Amino acid sequence: MGLCHGKPSRIPEPKAEEEPRVASSGARDAAGGVAASPAQAAAAKPGTPKQPKFPFYLPSPLPASSYKGSPANSSVASTPARGGFKRPFPPPSPAKHIRALLARRHGSVKPNEASIPEGGEPELGLDKSFGFSKHFFAKYELGEEVGRGHFGYTCAAKAKKGEHKGQDVAVKVIPKAK
Ligand SMILES: Nc1ncnc2c1ncn2[C@@H]1O[C@H](COP(=O)(O)OP(=O)(O)OP(=O)(O)O)[C@@H](O)[C@H]1O
Structure with a gap:
């Protein structure tokens, strides 16, 4: 014949020296009442080291003026404003x-x-020396087209004057539109 215990017998009743809020919460939890947080439950157990009573976030003990300009402070813009850095010379063209x-x-x-x-x-x-010379036809006798490239066409020609006089040459003609 077994007994059904709703409350573990090893959890003692809260003692007088414990904090009243934690003690009453733990007692109610043990009795199947309102759920308490684990920290409170642990604090209610004897032998368990007490949880620190300060909140998760503590404000800095330093005076506010000493850390307001810190880069860690997100409210302070860390990037200097544009125009603060000026070049000594203009960029090269x-x-x-x-x-x-x-x-x-x-x-x-x-x-x-x-x-x-x-x-x-x-x-x-x-x-001015680039392009079709005014004297071109005085120097060369233009023949037939021998081929074409991407930019122009090439003609056979015969030199009438100059160092190539009497020689067959090829003349490449590139239209100005190119
Ligand atoms: N000295 C040459 N004798 C005979 N045919 C030539 C001569 N030079 C060029 N050609 C002919 O003319 C064609 C075009 O020559 P070109 O030098 O204009 O070619 P390309 O350099 O490809 O042209 P592009 O520079 O306009 O693209 C050649 O594929 C060739 O058939």
Whole structure:
């Protein structure tokens, strides 16, 4: 014949020196009443080390003025405002290297002296020697087209003047639209 115990006999009645709130809660829990938190139940048990009575979050003991500027404080913006950092010089022009290349191509500057001083515009005019010369037909006798590329077509020609006089040459014609 067994006895049914609703309350474990090893849990003693709360003692007088225990905190009244915890004691009454633990007693009610043991009797099958209102559920109490595990911490409270453990505190009610004798021999169990008491849980600390302070809350999970404690405010800093330091004065508020000493940590208000800390980066850990999310209310403070850690990134400096735009415009705080200014370049000592303006960024170089993206067209600078193109002008340097053109100057080098025209032979006015040596390859290692192609840098152009800041602020100074290079004296570069149009290369008038490029393209169909006015005297082209005086120098060459244009023949038939021998082939085509992506940008233009190639013709057979015969030189009438100059160093290639009397020789058969190939002339590549690139339309200005390209
Ligand atoms: N000296 C030559 N003698 C004979 N045929 C030539 C000569 N030069 C070019 N050709 C012919 O003309 C075609 C086109 O020559 P081109 O040099 O214009 O070719 P490409 O470099 O491919 O053209 P692109 O630079 O316009 O793409 C060649 O595929 C070739 O058939």
